[in-house]
Amino acid sequence: MDDAVLAAIQRWPDVPAVSGWLSLDQRGRWRLHPNGDADQGGPGESITSPAILAFIDRNYARADDGRWFFQNGPQRVYVRLDAAPYILRVNGDGSGLQTHTGLATGRISGWWLDEDGRLYADTDAGPGMLDGRDMPRVLDALFLADGKPALESLAALPLNGTLAVSYRPDLAASTPATAAAETAETADIAAATETANANKAADVADVTHATRSHIAQALGYATGC
Template identity: 55%
Template sequence: MDQSVKDALARWPDVPAVYGWLSLDARGRWRLHPQGQSAQGGPGESITNSQILEFINRNYEHDEAGRWYFQNGPQRVFLRLDAAPYTLRLSDDNRSLLTHTNAVIDTVEAWKLDDAGQLYAMTSLGAGIVLDRDLPPLLEKLATDSGAPLLDALADLPRGGTIQAAFPGAYPAAPLSLIAQENVAQELGFDPDPRPQAA
């Protein structure tokens, strides 16, 4: 978090949070909802200013309830997550994963594959969905703990079953299990659409 943001928080600790103005789509793009209506499900407007994007990326956090927000000076801007708190992509050398905020993923604690074919990783930073364009090459790299191609093993994985999946050279084996898309937020521990709490 930027020092200027920490200073603003110390100076004005009780600024009310806002909801409905910001969302993060499945491709890791920040979207602005000028009327504060992200809860209505609209796509919003793309934020393209590089300085604003970098500021949001540096000041992106979550609270203990799994609600993610952008700390805009002294004010928390809670956001709607269309897929997960992070969107993960392969690094340029294809040897690790990076978040949409350009943070390097050091560890993967678990993998989740939903019934729509989307892959998620539980990381030390939080849960992330693998970017759609990087999913095929990543699946080609993943292997079971015995070294067999993961794609071959997935065909025999029953619902409720778990196999070990490793990214050789990057992440050691971690459990991979199947989940229903409707249960992703609950199982990965985040609130996809925070609302103001009742007084």
């Protein structure tokens, strides 16, 4: 958090928290609810000021009870989450993921797939859901232990089932070039071997197919404000 915000909390520690004024939608956009009615489920209004958006991003955190909030000076503003605390996107160079607030996710310790096919990740930065626009790229970068793409296995994963995968965006990006240089069969073998070898040194994490409510409970966040 900003130093000025932390100082305001110390100076005015008893300012009551509020809720109903702010939400985070499924694409990682902050939405203002001028009537304080975010709990009614409405979409709210766009916030267009870059300075305000950056201020919210820097002063966004998790409460002890699993709710997430924006610290507006001395006042805590609880946020309605339409999906998850963070919306995750592929970073600028395609080498990994970042949150909608611009944080690098770091290590991914678990993946979750909900009943509508949306993908979530438990990361060093915190829990998040993949932005739908980036899901195809991320799914293409998930590999099984034998080096094969995980997409078909994920599509067949039953509810409550798990599947071990590695997230390898570097290998996913290199596969088309390799395939163009060799025959299709040889390219498939080479790509699988390369990925399997790389997976030995990569972080392997389970994908669990579960309901949205179970995912929120498992990752320790509350969507209500």
